[in-house]
Amino acid sequence: MKKGAILLLVSALLLIQTSNGLTIDVSGNCVGEKLKITVDKPSFIVIRINNGTPIYANGTTAYFTPQLTGKLYIEAISGSEKASKLVDVVSCQTKGGSEPMGDYTLPSGTTTISADGESVSIKYRTALGALIRAAEVKGFSVKVKKWSYGLFVDCIKGVCTGDLGATSGWMYAVDGVIPSVSSEQYELNAGDKVVWYFSRSMSETPESSPYRIEIITFPDWTFSVNVYWKTPSYEEAEAPASTPSPTPTPAPEKKERVIELNLTKRAEVVKPNETLAIDLKIPMRLKIEGEKPVLIELAQRKVGGVEFRNVHGDVLEAFELKVNESAKILLNFSVKKELLENKSPENLCLAKYVEYEWKCLKTNLIDENETHYFFSSKITNFSLFAIIVKWDNFPLKPEDERIVKALNWLKSVQNDDGGFSNPGEESSVAKTSWAIMALVAAGEDPEKWKKNGKSPIDYLRENLEDELPKMGTADYARTILALVAAGEDPRSFAGVNLVEKLKERVKENGQIGDYIYTTIWGILALVSVGEDVNKSVDWLKEQQNGDGGFAWAVGEKSDFDDTAAAIQALIAAGESKDSEVIKKALSYLKQGQNEDGGMRYFGNSASNAASDSWTIQALVAAGINPVEWKKNNISVVDHLLSLQTEESYFKYTSHQTSNPGYMTVSAIMALLGKPHPIKVMEKEEVSAPTPTPAKVLETPKPEKTSEKIVEETPTQTPAPEIKETPIPKPTEEKKGIPGFEAVIALLVLAARAVRK
Incomplete structure (x- = not known):
C-alpha cells in the first residue's frame, strides 16, 4: 500500500511540474503564411521542417514562414527546462485558389541525360535537375560532363567552360549559398531559389555575371525561370591567370580577341578553339570549328551598290567574309529588340548573297532577355553576308497565283517568231527585251519559252542586226540589261558589241546620250556589265531638281517615273541608300501618291501600273x-x-487598257521585288571587248545631232491621241521607253488636260 501511494504521489508531482513548466504556443500552420511561435519564458528556440536545416531564435516570440508542407518541429530551451511541439504544415491557399504558384511543374521523378556519352539518371528535384527542367521548358541547351566527384555543367546555351578565360565556368548557388557538393547530389526543398551563373573568377557573384539563370521553386513544387544574358565587356572577359578554376578539370585554354571592322579589309589568322569578337553595330563572335588555323578576310560593307538593290528586308549589318580553305564557322550575334520594330525574331536572318540574290541561312534563336535577342548560325561557304529583318507580306513569290496568271497571259501573247509584243502586234527587240527581264525576274529560263521552236533569245539574235540602225541610247541599254539577265554576253551577241556602242554615247561630262533618262538607262546597263560609271553618276546627281526629283531632260520639271528610275540607277551604282540625294528623291516621290494609293507620272494624272x-x-x-x-x-x-x-494582264489605269504587254511585265518585276538591273555580270565573267564585224562597221553611224530613234509609243499616251495633236520632235532622240515620257507625251497630256 505504501509503495502504491508513493508512486501515485510522484505521478501527481510530475503532472504539477509539467503544467507549471515551459510551454510553446503556435499560431498558424499554412504554407507561405507567417507562423507565430510564443513561449512563456525567454528561451533558445530551434525550428526545423522535415528534418531540414535548423533555424534558431531567442526570446519569447519567434516568427517563421514555411515554404513547403510537412512536419514542423519546434523546440524551446530555457535553462534546464525544455519543451517541444510538432505542427503539421499544410497548403491552405495558393495563388488564385487552386492555381499553381509557379509557371512550370518540377516533377518528383527522374530524367535521363547524356554525360560523356553515357546515360545518367537525374532527380528533377535537385539543383541539376531543376536546371535541366528549366532548359526543357525554355528551350535552351545544357551540356553535362563527368568528373571525379560526380557531374558538372560544361555548357549552357552555348556558353562553355573556358569561353571567357581559362578559368571561367558554370557555378550554382542555393538561397545565396554555394553548396559543397556537385549539383546532381544537392536535393532541393520546395521554396529554394537556385541560381546558375557563369563565373569568370572566384570573386564573381551571380549579380556581376554576364550569364545567369534563376530558378525559383514554390511550396507546391512549381517554379519560375528568369534568364539574364548579356554580352560582357571584353576587358572583363579575361579572367586573371592566377584565378583557380570553378571546375575541377580545367578546359583547354580558349582565347578571345577583339577586332574592329571598317570598310577596309582586314586579314586575321584564327586558331582552333579561338573566338574572334567582331566589334560592329551588331556585335558578333566568330569561332572556327576544326583542327587547323585558317586565314580569314573580313570587311564591313556599306549598304549600297548593285548587290544591295534587292534585299527584301531592313539591313542591320553587312560584311564580307572569306576563308583561305574549307572550314566551318560558328557565328553568334545579338540584336537589340528595338531594331526589329515589333517584328518576330523569326523575321531576322543571316543572309548570303548568292547568284544575284540574297538567301537566308538557317539562323537559330538561342536566347533572349528584356532588351536583346541572341542568334547563332553556321557558315560553310563564304561570301557577302548581311543581317536582315525580313519584310512582312512582300515580295510576292513566283508561285503566287497572281504571278502565275500573269506569266500564263504573257505566254499566250508570245508570237510565232519567239518574240513578244502587245496582242495583235509584231514583235520588236524592245518589247522582247522587257519580256526577257520579267521572265528572269520570275525565275524562268527565257531559252525554254519557245513558240514554233523559237525562244525570245532566238528572236533577238535573228533580228538585232536589222533593228540596230534604228536603235538609240536607251535601246542599247535596255537590250544589254535583257541579255545580261538571260546570261548572254552583250559584248558579243549576234556579232555585235552592244557595250561598246553604248559607251560611244558617253560624253566627256559623263552624260550618256542627250537626255537625263538616257543617262539613267545607260548607268543601269553599264553597271550590269561591270563598267565604271562614276562620272555619269556625278553628272546625274547634278541634275537633281530643287524639289528632290529628276526630270526626263535637262531643264524640265521633275516627274515621278524618272525620279524612281534615277533612284534605282544611283543605288545600283553605289550611292548609299541613306545619302541626301536618295532621301530627297524619296521625299519627292512620296508626293506622287494619289488618294487611291497608286502612283501618278506627273501633275494630276491618274494612278497607273507603270x-x-x-x-x-x-x-x-x-x-x-x-x-x-x-x-x-x-x-x-x-x-x-x-x-x-x-x-490576268495588267491595265494601264483603272479605266483604261493601254500597252498591256508592257504593263504586265513591269508589274511582274515590281511585285517580285526586282529592281533594275535584274541581274549583273560577275566581274570575272566580263569578257574582253571584241571587234565589231565588218558588216556592222560598214553601216554609217548617224550624227548625234540628227539621230532618229524609233521606239514604241510612250505608254502614258495612247497612239490615237498622239496623232490628234501635232507635236515638235526632239532634236536627238525620241523618248519611247515606257515610264519615261518625252516631249510628245508631255504636250499631249497637257492638251488633254486643257480640253477637260
Missing part, C-alpha cells in the same frame, strides 16, 4: 517595304494588284 511599278522597284532598291508606302491606308502594291484583270 508608275506603280517604277515606284515599287525604287522603294525596294532603297530598302523600303512597298506595302508600307500607303495613302488612305492603301499601299502602292495594293493599287497595282487592283489593276490585274480577269484575263
Whole structure:
C-alpha cells in the first residue's frame, strides 16, 4: 500500500511540474503564411521542417514562414527546462485558389541525360535537375560532363567552360549559398531559389555575371525561370591567370580577341578553339570549328551598290567574309529588340548573297532577355553576308497565283517568231527585251519559252542586226540589261558589241546620250556589265531638281517615273541608300501618291501600273517595304494588284487598257521585288571587248545631232491621241521607253488636260 501511494504521489508531482513548466504556443500552420511561435519564458528556440536545416531564435516570440508542407518541429530551451511541439504544415491557399504558384511543374521523378556519352539518371528535384527542367521548358541547351566527384555543367546555351578565360565556368548557388557538393547530389526543398551563373573568377557573384539563370521553386513544387544574358565587356572577359578554376578539370585554354571592322579589309589568322569578337553595330563572335588555323578576310560593307538593290528586308549589318580553305564557322550575334520594330525574331536572318540574290541561312534563336535577342548560325561557304529583318507580306513569290496568271497571259501573247509584243502586234527587240527581264525576274529560263521552236533569245539574235540602225541610247541599254539577265554576253551577241556602242554615247561630262533618262538607262546597263560609271553618276546627281526629283531632260520639271528610275540607277551604282540625294528623291516621290494609293507620272494624272511599278522597284532598291508606302491606308502594291484583270494582264489605269504587254511585265518585276538591273555580270565573267564585224562597221553611224530613234509609243499616251495633236520632235532622240515620257507625251497630256 505504501509503495502504491508513493508512486501515485510522484505521478501527481510530475503532472504539477509539467503544467507549471515551459510551454510553446503556435499560431498558424499554412504554407507561405507567417507562423507565430510564443513561449512563456525567454528561451533558445530551434525550428526545423522535415528534418531540414535548423533555424534558431531567442526570446519569447519567434516568427517563421514555411515554404513547403510537412512536419514542423519546434523546440524551446530555457535553462534546464525544455519543451517541444510538432505542427503539421499544410497548403491552405495558393495563388488564385487552386492555381499553381509557379509557371512550370518540377516533377518528383527522374530524367535521363547524356554525360560523356553515357546515360545518367537525374532527380528533377535537385539543383541539376531543376536546371535541366528549366532548359526543357525554355528551350535552351545544357551540356553535362563527368568528373571525379560526380557531374558538372560544361555548357549552357552555348556558353562553355573556358569561353571567357581559362578559368571561367558554370557555378550554382542555393538561397545565396554555394553548396559543397556537385549539383546532381544537392536535393532541393520546395521554396529554394537556385541560381546558375557563369563565373569568370572566384570573386564573381551571380549579380556581376554576364550569364545567369534563376530558378525559383514554390511550396507546391512549381517554379519560375528568369534568364539574364548579356554580352560582357571584353576587358572583363579575361579572367586573371592566377584565378583557380570553378571546375575541377580545367578546359583547354580558349582565347578571345577583339577586332574592329571598317570598310577596309582586314586579314586575321584564327586558331582552333579561338573566338574572334567582331566589334560592329551588331556585335558578333566568330569561332572556327576544326583542327587547323585558317586565314580569314573580313570587311564591313556599306549598304549600297548593285548587290544591295534587292534585299527584301531592313539591313542591320553587312560584311564580307572569306576563308583561305574549307572550314566551318560558328557565328553568334545579338540584336537589340528595338531594331526589329515589333517584328518576330523569326523575321531576322543571316543572309548570303548568292547568284544575284540574297538567301537566308538557317539562323537559330538561342536566347533572349528584356532588351536583346541572341542568334547563332553556321557558315560553310563564304561570301557577302548581311543581317536582315525580313519584310512582312512582300515580295510576292513566283508561285503566287497572281504571278502565275500573269506569266500564263504573257505566254499566250508570245508570237510565232519567239518574240513578244502587245496582242495583235509584231514583235520588236524592245518589247522582247522587257519580256526577257520579267521572265528572269520570275525565275524562268527565257531559252525554254519557245513558240514554233523559237525562244525570245532566238528572236533577238535573228533580228538585232536589222533593228540596230534604228536603235538609240536607251535601246542599247535596255537590250544589254535583257541579255545580261538571260546570261548572254552583250559584248558579243549576234556579232555585235552592244557595250561598246553604248559607251560611244558617253560624253566627256559623263552624260550618256542627250537626255537625263538616257543617262539613267545607260548607268543601269553599264553597271550590269561591270563598267565604271562614276562620272555619269556625278553628272546625274547634278541634275537633281530643287524639289528632290529628276526630270526626263535637262531643264524640265521633275516627274515621278524618272525620279524612281534615277533612284534605282544611283543605288545600283553605289550611292548609299541613306545619302541626301536618295532621301530627297524619296521625299519627292512620296508626293506622287494619289488618294487611291497608286502612283501618278506627273501633275494630276491618274494612278497607273507603270508608275506603280517604277515606284515599287525604287522603294525596294532603297530598302523600303512597298506595302508600307500607303495613302488612305492603301499601299502602292495594293493599287497595282487592283489593276490585274480577269484575263490576268495588267491595265494601264483603272479605266483604261493601254500597252498591256508592257504593263504586265513591269508589274511582274515590281511585285517580285526586282529592281533594275535584274541581274549583273560577275566581274570575272566580263569578257574582253571584241571587234565589231565588218558588216556592222560598214553601216554609217548617224550624227548625234540628227539621230532618229524609233521606239514604241510612250505608254502614258495612247497612239490615237498622239496623232490628234501635232507635236515638235526632239532634236536627238525620241523618248519611247515606257515610264519615261518625252516631249510628245508631255504636250499631249497637257492638251488633254486643257480640253477637260
